[in-house]
Amino acid sequence: MSGSLDLAEEALRATSGDDAEVVVHAERSGVARFAASIVHQPTLIENSVVRVRVLRDGKIGWAATNRVDAEGLAAVARRASEAADSARPDPDFPGFAGPASYSEVEGYDEETAALGAADQARLAAAAIEAAGDIGLYGIYTSGVTEIAVASSTGVAAEQTTTDAVCLCLAADKEASGWAERTGWRAADVDPAEPAREAAATAARTRGGGELEPGTYRAVLEPVAVGDLVRWFSYDSMGAQGFLEERSYFCGRIGEHAFDPKVSIADDALDSANLPRPFDFEGTPKQRVPMIEDGVIRGVVWDRVTSARARDGQVSTGHAPPDAWRFFGPLPSAYSMAAGEATSSEELAELVGDGIYVTRLHYLSIVDPRGGVLTGMTRDGTFRIRDGKIAEPLVNLRFTVAMSDVLGDVPGLTRDRMLVNLNDLYEERFAHAALVPAIATGRFHISGTGSGPGL
């Protein structure tokens, strides 16, 4: 797998029309999936997808293929043209991006790129061994991804990235704990670490007790914070939800809606995240502050949505991969500002009496405009009593307004963690949230579920 920009430019030459744009999205990856400490679903993938968008007489159509020989490229160009010819002129289409200079970013590691099936299996084995006697469930995965964008309007962009992820659930019938690591360098993802942490958490979850519904103070570990922010963002932090009036941010730009300690940006240029210099239209990535010191600042944009805004808005470099296109532009490198607490235990002291949440499960948006989410806690839910993490709890159903969760934040940890957000659907597009653990004064528990464990 190499030469994605060459492939994009070859595909571009096969197009006909007023203008055209080609995106190549290629991956070589391996996923060693394990359950009960056995790798049971090892999956290796090697593929290149070519997407062609064609503009003809003001009309746009696109087609995609993974047949990358000359015949396949000619066919995909022809299908894109046929789609464009059938479309109606789009008065809002701003044209394809022009040439740009991109920030130098990191995000590629030779050693990670070189990992093969035997290495991925070996690293999964290291996690399994570190978990000890308790069963380990999860994945070790690494991959190399190439994204290239070429257009007749002068875009010529290419990036090769690597990523490695180890997700660990240590569990038996009555106990479960979760920990994970993500990075663009496999050397930063020691699989033994999350395995040991997950096993240690699991050991403390036996005999989880019930909790009465109500609003509690809570400590949320980074994995839980990352999930909440991601789900909040689907309608609220992207331009499509904002323009279509589903976003909590509608009518609130400049409003002091959250605790002053809360700042959330999208920052794909940060090497501590999974860096990317451009988006899927070839627009340079910008750092976009969405919440700054508790004040709502804005959302992320691509070229189409910024044109539809008709107020001079420009793309912030957030055109999505194909798999996300129905959502419009979305953040993919969340960055939440750190606080001053030295540990989650210190946050528990700030909470005093409340609950401690490690991980969330199956979130859903109850009321997009109100920023209301529901879901369950799992794999490490505890009571906090007298400022200490105390007895385990069963899994809890929460139904929360994000204005409550982020509206009263007594503290955040100094250290932040890169939380994996990639569920590995469609083509590999590694993305993550760099977030601290937080304490919140308001986390509404609306029910109880099953106990910890399998």
Next chain:
Amino acid sequence: MRRQYVITKNGQVDDLSDAESAGIGVRVLVDGAWGFAGAGRLDETGARDAALRAVEFARAAPGRHETNLAPVEAHTGQYRTPLERDPFAVPLTEKIDLCLRAEDGMRHDDVKVTVAMIRAQHEHKVLISSEGTNVEQDIYECGGGIDAYASTDEVSQVRSYPSQHSGVSGQGGWEYVEKLGLDREAPRVGEQAAELLRAPACPPGRTTIVLSPEQAIMQVHESVGHPTELDRVYGTEAAYAGTSFLSPEDLGSLRYGSEHMNITADSTTPEGLGTFAFDDEGVPAAREAIVEGGVLRGFLSSRETAVQLGAGHGGSMRADGWARMPLVRMTNLHLEPGEGSFEELLADVDDGLYLETNKSWSIDDKRLNFQFGTQVAWEIKNGKLGRMLRDATYTGVTPIFWGKLDAVAGREEWTLFGLTNCGKGQPGQEAHVSHGAAPARFRDVEVGVSS
């Protein structure tokens, strides 16, 4: 595999796409260990390379492997979706016209965004195994849906038809889309979206609820379909999608719900997205009881998990494409009809709610505690539908909730819905599954969010 989307939004063509993907996936069993590799090259070199890499991964896979498969006869054969008009032969302009007509029908002063979508898919799949299976299947799907988003300065509401989950789809030709009547339903959808802005919020409390077929199938999908997948029962999905409150020993004895609860898995259902001649392990399609009279009678299984259970023979293994290993998935899972009309179902409700069109959905990792929200609710007073309510949610615990099922309407009210967004697996896979249901009535259900 070829997928085509036509999406219009606010009177403009928003997405006109045509994506194809071809490749080979090789699954191997080496000394009891699985290995899988997918390659996007459909030639001998690609196939050989994928096989070698799959074997390499299987040999390297840590753990004590012991895999036994239920025997399957080595079938050869072909299957093709019955269809009248190939959806890819329908001109894109005809599809755009239908979408724009439907959008026109949804226009209303309070409706800020209208969306219409039509999709088509063709999967050509060949399964060849070292056991002698050699089957070729051509599966055609198409579908569509419409959404109207109404909003004021503070409130946003959505109304969809036939569902919010990318409309609905079925196996078949263009005639399936025509039958949906997107333009016919559009004025009602637009008007109801606007009406929701002024509707009072659904009050919390305990009451009788009647679920529309579209919401009933979501209940079946989440609280019966997923927990009866045997890979979840045996823990192999634990880290991601979760496990199940069911155990193998529950087969034949666990009371899942009331005597009115009858659930069938049927990979032969006409127009079902889970319909095929053979699953991705070569097991022939079949119709099997999952719950009978409220008692658990079956699981969804693979050949491997059937051996573990000591019952069944597989038949639910499906991959969402050449680049993924098959997993235990739903095929077509139905709530079987009872008797009587929708009106007769309502007639026995003095005070309750009719809930229509899923809006939010969440269920815990063992598939016990759930909370669903619907786009719209109507009061039921003295057996008749009353005023519209917005923001309705209901919650429960799976076997307790199904135990409160006291009636399902009859066959004439039974409707099949096809969903294309069922996520599972690592790497993730989206299964296309269908469910049929008629309106269903549940007593004493908690509505709203506890304070």
